[in-house]
Each structure stands twice: as structure tokens, then as C-alpha cells.
Amino acid sequence: MRGLTARVLIKGGNMKKRALVSCVLAAALLLSACSGDSGRRSRCDRDDDDDRDSRHERETEQTEETELPTEITVEETRATETTVETTVETAPAVSDELRTAAYTGYLELIEENEDEIRAYNWMSVSPSSRSVMAPSEDVPLALYDVTGDGLEELFMMKADNQMYATLYVYTYDESSESVYNILTLEYFDVLAGGGGRYAIVPLDPGFLFVFTSSGDEDWTDTYTIYQYNGSVMCESGNIEEYSYPTDDYSDTIYEYSMNGETITESEFDSALAEVYEYVEALLQYNYLSQADMVSVVSSVESYAMSYDDMHDYLSNAI
Numbered sequence: 001m002r003g004l005t006a007r008v009l010i011k012g013g014n015m016k017k018r019a020l021v022s023c024v025l026a027a028a029l030l031l032s033a034c035s036g037d038s039g040r041r042s043r044c045d046r047d048d049d050d051d052r053d054s055r056h057e058r059e060t061e062q063t064e065e066t067e068l069p070t071e072i073t074v075e076e077t078r079a080t081e082t083t084v085e086t087t088v089e090t091a092p093a094v095s096d097e098l099r100t101a102a103y104t105g106y107l108e109l110i111e112e113n114e115d116e117i118r119a120y121n122w123m124s125v126s127p128s129s130r131s132v133m134a135p136s137e138d139v140p141l142a143l144y145d146v147t148g149d150g151l152e153e154l155f156m157m158k159a160d161n162q163m164y165a166t167l168y169v170y171t172y173d174e175s176s177e178s179v180y181n182i183l184t185l186e187y188f189d190v191l192a193g194g195g196g197r198y199a200i201v202p203l204d205p206g207f208l209f210v211f212t213s214s215g216d217e218d219w220t221d222t223y224t225i226y227q228y229n230g231s232v233m234c235e236s237g238n239i240e241e242y243s244y245p246t247d248d249y250s251d252t253i254y255e256y257s258m259n260g261e262t263i264t265e266s267e268f269d270s271a272l273a274e275v276y277e278y279v280e281a282l283l284q285y286n287y288l289s290q291a292d293m294v295s296v297v298s299s300v301e302s303y304a305m306s307y308d309d310m311h312d313y314l315s316n317a318i
Contacts, residue, residue: 094150100318102172105179106154107314109170110141110307116158117141117307120165122195125287133288133297139304140165142283143313147171147228148205153182155200155283157189165189167200167284169208169233183226183233185210189286199285199297203278208233211293218244221290223272239263239271 110117117140125134140157146169147153154170169183189196197213208226213219224238242255256268263271272292282302288294305313 092150098172098174099151101174101177102151102179103314103317105172106143106170107311107318109154109179110156110310110314113156113158114307116160117156119159119162120157120189121159122189122191123286125195127287129289131289131291131294133294134286135304137306139284139306139309141305141307141310142200142303143305143310144202144281144283144303145205146202146208146233146283147182154179157284160187163191165191182228182231183208188212190214195286197287197289199288199293200283201279201297202281202283203275207236207278209275209279213290215243218242223275225275239268241268 118138120140121138123135123138123140125132127134142155143152144155145152151172156168156170157165158168159165164187167183167185167188168181170179171182172179189198197211199209199211201209201211203209203225206228208228210224210226211222212224213221219242221241222238223240225236226233227236228234237259239258240256242257243252245252254265256263256265258267258271276292276296279296279300281300282297282304284304285297285302288297
């Protein structure tokens with residue numbers, strides 16, 4: 001991991017602060033699934049699939065109970081960046097047979113959910129301003145290795161009805177030869193005013209950064225980190241910017257928080273800037289208007305695909 005001013009210990013699948021942290025906010029947001037300072041416990045999203053193999057439940061328990069004897073030291077300056085990166089294992093190679101099996105499962109999954117995927121049809125927003133970033137067509141699907149195991153996960157948005165869409169993330173389990181869900185975010189996007197404002201971005205392997213923005217007169221921007229624990233993706237931390245007008249509408253008041261605790265504007269900006277350093281790709285997005293977010297995600301490759309493009313890609317790859 002690059003340029004993070006902290007030393008962390010991998011223990012039981014959760015990263016904990018171990019020594020001096022000069023940027024406490026960014027370190028806590030990105031690395032602390034269970035921060036020893038705050039006592040906050042990470043919250044895992046439930047798997048909606050009742051038929052999920054019990055193997056994954058056992059794997060989760062083992063991950064929580066087993067201490068991994070690996071310590072990663074993150075240096076305090078960028079001068080040692082090369083040394084740190086060479087100590088981090090790269091994603092393992094995946095056999096053609098495994099990728100074919102996964103892609104076959106993904107193809108069957110999107111075919112089974114084609115109607116719901118196509119029903120999420122309010123992404124095609126024509127920006128009214130150059131400061132707004134929106135896709136030129138509906139792109140509710142993406143393929144990207146967010147877990148760091150070398151095999152891509154399938155990201156799928158599908159509409160529960162004509163107003164709400166839910167985000168699902170799936171991976172493939174070789175032992176059970178099946179696709180299973182590792183993250184579900186219900187009511188992720190709402191059909192109102194051109195749809196919700198959001199961005200889904202992978203960070204270092206095992207971490208997912210999700211931005212959502214919603215409101216009317218009162219507005220909330222939420223930036224959430226999810227961490228893969230070996231079985232599912234769990235919420236690791238979040239920061240929020242909440243804004244609302246004064247009583248006479250002459251000005252706007254801003255409030256900031258991290259994991260539910262009040263922070264200052266400068267602390268909020270520092271934490272967000274630190275996380276932006278890890279952005280390397282863009283998975284899905286819609287109607288972005290935040291200048292800093294637009295600047296960051298517009299400079300990286302987008303992996304979002306339409307249903308037809310994803311269907312063709314998976315079919316040709318099998």
C-alpha cells in the first residue's frame with residue numbers, strides 16, 4: 001500500500017492500527033475494520049442467497065479466529081514507496097478453466113436477470129453542465145477483480161421495480177463450482193431527477209470505495225469503504241458531508257462526520273484526499289457533479305458495460 005502514514009497489522013482478516021498515525025482519519029477510514037480506538041465493529045452485508053454453500057460460513061469463522069502471521073509495514077514517506085510495493089504479493093494467476101467456469105456462471109446469471117438489469121434504464125443522463133459526469137448509455141454491469149485473487153467479480157445493478165435499483169457483487173467459488181453473492185446494497189439508486197449520484201471504485205486489492213449523494217434542500221454525500229474478509233465484503237468505515245440551508249436560505253451550513261463522529265472540514269478533506277490516492281479504476285457511476293470526484297474518476301479507465309456488451313464479452317471469452 002502506498003504513501004499511507006501508518007503501520008498496520010493484519011490479524012484475523014481485520015486491519016488494526018499498531019503505531020503512530022499522523023493522518024488518523026485516512027488510516028481509520030481505509031484500514032480499520034474494527035478500530036481499537038473507537039470500539040466500532042465492522043458491519044457485513046447479509047448474503048441474499050439462502051442457498052449459499054455453508055463452506056463460506058465456516059470460512060468466515062476461520063478468518064475471524066485465525067491470526068495471520070503476516071505483518072505489513074507501511075512507511076511514513078513516499079520515498080520508500082517502491083520498497084513497500086515489492087513486499088506486497090501480486091494477484092495469483094488464474095487458470096483458463098477457472099475463468100471459463102466463472103464466466104459461464106456470470107453469463108447464466110445475467111441471462112436469468114436480464115429483465116431486471118434492463119429495467120435499470122435511467123442511467124443515460126444528458127449532463128446539463130460540463131461539470132456533470134454521466135454515462136452516455138445504460139451501463140449497469142462491470143467485471144473487475146476487487147478481491148485480489150486474480151479472478152474478476154461481476155458487478156450488477158438491477159431494478160427491483162421502476163423506482164429502485166440494487167447493487168449486487170458476485171464472485172465464483174471453485175470448490176462448490178458456483179457463483180455466489182459477496183455484497184448487496186439495496187435501494188442503491190432511486191429514479192428521481194435523473195437517478196442517484198454515485199461512483200463505485202476499487203482501491204488496493206480487497207477494498208472497495210463507494211460514493212453516494214442524495215438529498216433535496218438537505219444533502220448528504222457519503223463515502224464508504226468496504227473490505228473483503230475472505231468470504232464477503234464488509235463495511236469498514238465511512239465519512240459524510242451533510243449540508244442544509246440556513247433558516248432564511250441566505251447561506252449553506254456544512255457538517256462532517258467519520259463513522260458517526262463529528263470531524264472538521266479540514267479533517268474531512270484530508271481523509272478524502274488520502275483515499276483518492278488509491279483510485280485506479282472506475283466500475284460504475286452516474287451523474288457526478290462533485291469537482292474533486294469528477295477530476296479523480298475521469299482520469300482512470302471505466303469498466304462499466306451495457307447488458308449487450310457484457311453478454312457479448314462473456315460469450316466470446318468462454
